[in-house]
Amino acid sequence: MTAPFPIAPDAHHGLSVHEVVLLLETDPSRGLSDAVAQERLARFGPNTLPAPTGSAVLSTILRQFHHPLIYVLLLAAVVTASLHEFVDAAVISGVVLVNAVVGFIQETRAEAALDSLRAMVRTEATVVRGGHARVLESDALVPGDLVMVEAGDKVPADVRLLRESELRVDESALTGESAPVDKCEVVLPEATPVADRRNMAYSGTLVTAGSGTGVVVATGSETEIGEIHRLVGAADVLATPLTAKLAWFSKVLTIAILGLAGATFALGLARRQDAVETFTAAIALAVGAIPEGLPAAVTITLAIGVARMAKRRAVVRRLPAVETLGSTTVICADKTGTLTENQMTVRRIWTPDQAVEVTGSGYVPEGDLLGADGQRLSPDGNAALRWALLAGAVCNDATVRFDGERWTATGDPTEAAMVVVAAKAGLAADADHGFRRIAQIPFSSERQYMATLHTTPEHRTVVLVKGAVERVTEMCDTAMGADGALRPLDRRAVTAAADCLTAEGLRVLACGMRPAEDSARLSEDQLAGAVTLTGLQAMLDPPRAAASAAVAACRSAGIAVKMITGDHAGTATAIAHSVGLLEAASREGAVLTGADLAALPDDDVPATVERARVFARVTPEQKLRLVQGLQFMGHVVAMTGDGVNDAPALRQASIGVAMGRSGTEVAKDAADVVLTDDDFATIEAAVEEGRGVFDNLTKFIAWTLPTNVGEGLVILVAIGLGAVLPILPTQILWINMTTAVALGLTLAFEPKEAGIMTRPPRDPREPLLTRSLVGRIALVSSLLVAGSWWLFEWELGHGATLPEARTAALNVFVVVEGFYLFSCRSLTRSAWRIGLFSNTWLVVGVLVQALAQILVTYLPAMNSVFQTAPLDADGWARIFAIALVVMSVVAVQKRLGQRKAC
Template identity: 35%
Template sequence: MAENTPVYNAESTAVARELGTDTAKGLAADRITELLEKHGKNVTSSGTRVRPFLILLNQLKSPVVYLLAGAAGLSFFFKEYADAVAILVVIAVNTIIGFIMEWQAARSMEALSKMTQQQARVLRDGKVQEISADDIVPGDILLVEAGDMVPADGRLAEATQLQADESALTGESVPVDKNTDTLQGDVPLAERHNMLFKGTFIRKGNARLICTTTGMNTELGAIASMVQSAKKAATPLEKKLDNFSKRLMGITLVIVAIIFIAGLLNKVPVQEMLETSIALAVAAIPEGLPIVATLALARGMMLMARRNVIVKKLSAVETLGSVTVICTDKTGTLTENRMDVTAVNLPPGEEIAIQDKPEKQDNAAWDSLLKVAVLCNNASVDTSKEEAAKGIGDPLEVSLLEFAAKAGANAEEWRKQYSRVKEMPFDSDVKIMSTLQRKEGGFIITAKGATENLLEHCTQILQDGQPAPLEEGERKKWLDHTEALAAKGLKPLAFALRETDQEPQQLAEELVFVGLAGFLDPPREDVKQAIAECHHAHIQIMMLTGDHPATALNIAGQLDIGEQEEKVITGKDMPDTEGLSNEQKTTWRKASVFARVSPKQKLDLVSVLQENHDIVAMTGDGVNDAPALKKADIGIAMGIRGTQVTQEVADMILKDDAFSSIVDAVKQGRIIFDNIRLFVIFLLSCNLSELLVIGVCAAFNLPFQLFALQILFINLITDVLPALALGVADGNAEVMKKKPKDPRQPLLDKRRWISIWIYSAVIAAASLGAAWVGELQGEASAASNNTFFFTLIFCQLLHVLNMASAKASFFNNEVFRNRYVWLAMLSSLGITLLTLVVPALSRALRVESMTQLDWFLASGFSIGSVLVIRILKKLNLIV
């Protein structure tokens, strides 16, 4: 290979030689470390990363900060230096808290991204290995197949019916046919048909690829290097909260203006009312809502990650709480995905139970079936070690190799004896896989697939060691045998082959049927309980599988999915949605079990459900499931057996492929939404209570009042730590017994708004009452101000306990059990008491020592506010 010759202009053998590799064996293991040091990790970076300085700067880009800065400026102007410094301290504290929260959320997202690292299959030292895609080096021989994301750029050495989706690089929406032919001259990227590129997807076929470049040297890396920064879009919930805050700011400013005018009419000095109005505006606006919401969502994502659920988008966490229908695959999600051949049915129809070590059968069909099991197979099993063999590939194909090995077949010897020439990969629509092998004196075609599909391509059956015509009655008999296996909960698979002297034009034609195998895949132990939990949560479960209807119904019965007498809807019963009547759509929506469905029919079902305003979660693992996953409100990809295409388009990835993990994620999504709504209610009721008390004081010219810095201090103490504590609550026991929330509804409905105003009125009345009683006792106005100040703080801190469910007991609920709530209350209370012992704080906040009467009034009225609210909750007057 000449120097500077593009790899697509060179023969694949020359490329391999240049890189010091072997397409049959791959790189030697002892070279990997050296190559990693030379070329670096196979990672790309867009240049976008979390910058602490920018996060800190963003905390200052807020209308609230501008208001505070204006208040500080006015204080300096009027020579109220203590107030000015105190306001600047408030700005600094708010900025630091916002920075810490946003930095923590960003770090959480970075940790999540590390959990979704891509895996790749490589050939090293003559053995297929599964490694992190980050550890690929130039010279590695990569194995890719339909559904995989290409992990690095490379030159094709082998390709079977290969098509790649390169739209991410070229913008070409149609998959590109690929081959190993050498190209001539300078060829544009989109026409390099003998190359595969990092970040593209294999849509069809399989290939062996010589890795030529990795990381930032790839075509994808070249694009990434041009991207310096990217602005992250806000989630729907963040947008909803942001719009909510802006609207609230407008309302608040109107109310503050009224209070300002009322104060002036009551002869309050302009400077004091101006500072009070600005501080009040700041106090009334829950400026931390978007940040706290982001942190709550990010924490929820981390919790889900610990429970084997990777959520890729913050918005998905919100949507999870609204799911009304879960469309789930059967194999590996509801079942163990531990395929074992437990029955074999050979011509003339004899069913053989398979034990740990299958006994050799005196039947030529037995050997033929084993041969198909080994040759029509892309999996590999390492049996060289003493411990249990580790298989790489499709679980069903791995189980076939394990079965063949137990039956005494030598897979490696057969694969050497019968070298593969061509393959027709399994297709979800055709439901058949076939291969062509060269043997001494001719060729052999092997095929496996669904019985009803494979029989259509069979003209003969192996009887007494000889091919015999396959009559219509015989076909029906084998379909009955398939039904019998499926009725036992087994997955049936049919096998066929044909020997020929000439290379055939079509693989799956004129085949000889050799028998059936039944695979047992039992339900997961935790699934039945998870499905029962979904039923309590008013979530409909739909099982969608490509398996036989009898198998699907058997598993559905064991897991209590749908009614026992319910009819299974098969793919044949699902016409295109264009000709679908309303009655048929209703039948689809009410059904629970779908069998023999194609990817297109899955997509149609999602559309029908969404027309009915259902929020749909859809699971998938194959490349053809990607459209349905993308269409669904929540696309869920399998982490173990899922292809990289599905993992790329999905919103969630199940690391353990378990259905119970989906239910955990839905539960966590509901808890997070409830938590966010709780701290919104808490913040608003506290902030509006401040508006009410200041408004009443200004309107009636009361002898006691709150000063600007006192308002800012209260806002700082009650808005941050208690709200954060509510955001990380574990949720109440009723969360999975309620109907899913309608995403079209606002964050706060009319009843919750009424409750917020009642909360605020009770807190304001308690605070004003304590101060008024103190005034009646002959206390000076300064003492009444003290009582007023501390009562409002105590009422707001104790108000956290009112956020528990009305149905729960006061001492046994999700808020009372939340240790973060108590930590937040004690911390806030400790900071409050510091105002009495730190002279600088006392002077700035105009706080004096408290008498026993002051403490009695402040504590008594604040506890009274809690009791009043709890009584109103029990009477179901507020939520």
């Protein structure tokens, strides 16, 4: 939808009410007529977010097969079918099919975030048309409609406010602002960011107090939430480090297999060997080189990682996300609800005679009030403290309740914090039952205070006041001491105390009281110069208890942590210091605001955001921009978030992490991982699990590729020497399929190695096959070729039949794989230091494979199918001797590698 009138849809905050009404051709009291509304609805469309066009189901399915490794597997299925090994062909085809189904499900789930956004903007709205108020579905709203909102309503479209009465709107899901925003009709500069546009109410936000009337200036895709919808849809879903590495590995493997098979066939023809036999040998080489068990190993290893993460309160929505967390180099953490509790908490109370520390966190009414000496205080011994607490808790519209699982607040979070601190001081009964409200002056952004008239438990009448420090102190000429006596107000002391608390990132409110002369009336003129200041309450959304330790653990693991929030820079900086993101004297450029980012040229963004640690007052588009900047610098970025405003960045990030408790459905659907406890410390635990998953995948590849390469080389050597094949294609398939399941998959259950979180993250540019891993594969595959060829020739030279010699060569591969499996439990440490029985599944797998080898060697039916023959004890002794030699050589190579690393 295009802008309906000649003005940018996000510029109405810079116009007067009169200009907006004229521009939108509406009536500020009667609204649009039904006829005009219907014409505009036909012209601009319904007030909904556009549904995705999507791609055809068939093309989505076909995309699941568009991968080099899948091509190789399909080739393997065709080859095995041509060899009349239909069972093996069916198994390989089944692996391909399962991977395609999983991929299809994951891809169709990607639209869930957009579906949640569309659902979020659907609501009912009170609309004035033709001078009559009526309730309509929000879909029917059009630009120029006059809408009315009150506490509890969801704002149905982007609205320019015409009139308001004590209106407050919770915009945290859209802007990240931790506290509800006071609204007014004042004209604002055009450059005012969304989070500071106090004369606007935006679609999808929630009215927490008061009421208001406004004119709809944008609907559907032209709203702010519509812009987020566009960003979510446009965000690139990047390949994870694992999928990117597997794609590269698969391409290389495909080229290598086809090249070797072609070279084998050409070599045989050049030596004038039988074309059919040569072709059969080339097929055997291709079959041997294909790691049929790799896709299954990847899926199962990731699935086990998912289960382990779930036990640590991280629910994974996309399998590759498990490994991506282990590759993370930067975590961009949302402040509110992730690093903090998302529950305002009073931390300091100042009275004219005393400074008080408050313990406890969040809405749980547990904690103490402590004096300067650390001793617990009671409000009974300090009149000023008691009246400061009562003013905060009684002159208040919030409630805090236990819902059976946790303490939750209804109403303004700031007021909820004052209710909780009074309960900590033992004043809950007084606050709830002892005071009866008679009249009130509600809070407003212009007034900046709230006042209430009550009768006390002693049947006296009293006025209680709370609000901005500057505004409340204007009403005060006196202050209350600890003994209850009144004294002249020391304004400098109050200002100094408030400034000191504000410098710590705390939000400060002043409290006061006065006995009431008129027991039935309350007006503003009664308060001027007549209120007694009782104290200041200072609060903030406190850091989570485990946040500091988790940040420190991430940094020791080489992972940079950056805070991103829509809150003010001062608040963000204070929290960043408290959790260890900023040192006492942070370097220049460590804290950036949305305005700073907006002023940066595109070329300077990547390097600048890499240096910065805190980003405050940022918009959804800027969050997306800084994630892209970090990715441009080569980082694997994990982004956390809970609001609608986080959804585009969650989709763009290498790994999106949403909050399970406080997060919106939009954020959860856009994310790859959901934290069930909303705790940053869980991310650190998930990173640890992710590193373990990648380690196990690497171990599987280090274990399986020497066999595949060795099998291919055995065939190549046979062709080169003009000799008979030491292993047949059917025997190669037996080795690959049985050992992959019985032996290789047991590595998925391998426990994490010690010190996994003390090493730096892997370089995202590092290939799956590192130089050391290639060296290990080359060494073991060479030993396999040499050992199997030597034993094959030895058996033939000492009177064994061809089936017996081939059976001996087959068992060399399997037994060496079994011994080598124990070595692969760690790529750097000795198998003996790990402990032979710390992975029970591995021991079970070896026993199962041993039984399978006995059957294929001695069972007549198996002898007939696989052309094998029984072996005597001497033959097995030679096989195990070769396996021990390979194991010893690998151990020496590990030891030399450790010395070189030192």
